[in-house]
Amino acid sequence: MSKVAQELRLQLAKTLTTSGHLRTQPWRDAVESVPRHEFLRGGFFERIDGNGPTAWSPITPKTPRWLERCYEDESLVTQIAGTIVPGDLRGEIMRAPTSSSTMPGLVVRMWEDLRVEDDSRVLEIGTGTGYSTALGCHRLGDERVTSVEVDAGVSGCAGTALAQCDYYPHLIVGDGLLGYPDGAPYDSVIATCGLVSIPLAWVEQTRPGGTVLATLGGWMYSSELARLTVHEGGTASGRLLGGQVSFMLARPQSPPPLGILPDLDQGDEEPAKLAPDVLDDWETRFVAQLAASGTQRITLDRDGSTEHVFLDVEAGAWAALRQNGGQWLVRQGGSARVWDDIQGHVTRWRQAGAPHLDRFEITVTPDSQTISWPA
Structure with missing residues (x-):
């Protein structure tokens, strides 16, 4: 070998x-000198794509092409659910990866x-x-x-x-x-x-x-x-x-559990200035996070339509967006106006010319961390 x-x-x-x-x-x-395969002797997991939740199957040194796979330029999951390694498993597992090469x-x-x-x-x-x-x-x-x-x-x-x-x-x-x-x-x-x-x-x-x-x-x-x-x-x-x-x-620094969702029907709906699909773009989503750092994003199927929900569990704030015809509507509740903060920050970034992320500056002090785009 x-x-x-x-x-x-x-x-x-x-x-x-x-x-x-x-x-x-x-x-x-x-x-050229460090043998990556020696660090993968315990095997790794291969993702099995399907229509349901992501499944993972173990790949071990006895699996065909194990050695070749070790030297491909890809990340290899080596632990699932905090404790499970490839040698522990026969078949597939549907849990989240927790360590990788x-x-x-x-x-x-x-x-x-x-x-x-x-x-x-x-x-x-x-x-x-x-x-x-x-x-x-x-x-x-x-x-x-x-x-x-x-x-x-x-x-x-x-x-x-x-x-x-x-x-x-x-x-x-x-x-x-x-x-x-x-x-x-x-x-x-x-x-x-x-x-x-x-x-x-x-x-x-x-x-x-x-x-x-x-x-x-x-x-x-x-x-x-x-x-x-x-x-x-x-x-x-x-x-x-x-x-x-x-x-x-x-x-x-992982996000907290979502817990029980708030009553997403409370509050009045109003037109949203931005549609939630703007956050499908990597850079736009990064900018949105700067305005709502504690927010998680999920989608829910309710009453035959898809709602985009933004939750800040620790702050107790939320926003829910749904499409009505060609218009997006938003409801917001809790201690902050989550979607107002997001769309306001994204709009200001766009007005500045939407500078790419490699122009953003970071400052860390004993009291705070700030990330901003150039003026």
Whole structure:
């Protein structure tokens, strides 16, 4: 297998170079050297598409083309429902993924975007399978990489795979949103989980002039990679990098359960200035999240028609939109006017020329996080 795997690694590096994700020789050397399949010995899940809920089927080293699949540029789900791994299952499962091996193209793009130097000390949030961690170790050396994983079982499997490949970074089991202060200060922080807000701990644990690279989004699931430079005084600023990058949200920042829905028939209907399908666009949905960061979006079939419902569970606010002929109508209730906030923010963005997300600026202070488009 070693010769075949080596050829597959070389082909993967060539593919990632051609796509523009792999841009410098040190990271190409890492991709050509680190055996991704060793981090997928436990198998992964394949999505089974159908008319009902998404189902997942296990793929193991005994499955045909397992090795080849390990070196394709795709994300591979490695855990379902917080505990279930491929070896636990025969047949299919209809539960939500909770851990994965990120597509190599995104992994190396992020490492390249981090812009490390040979002597950089990096804090990685989200060890996962350990493949990304191994690339960091190959590039920087084991002693310069600290990786935090919230799931002890996932961290243990990653540690075994890393040791099998002769990499021995500092592996920490804990809440990655707290960073790891015992190893601070770091030159860079890189996160392989989605976020609603940048934890202040990461800024505090990064030296002034250092970099924080993470994916920012919201509970309507539009997100982008952000690169921030840390400043004196515990602040950081930077920009979104674009590319529609998404990760599973960090568990502590996942949306709350919807619970019992409010009475969506209360209140008066009025014409909506924007139709809810404007949020089918990735950039528009990201802008909407800035105005309603605690809002989740669902659709309901009621009285023979589809309603688009926006719920802020924690604030106790909601909006429900339905189409009547060619017109969209909205009802709103609770502590805030959710749809008014969304359509107002989207309208102002459009009036500014709808600048692309890679022009948006982020500022993090001890008191707040702001994301805005250029004036």
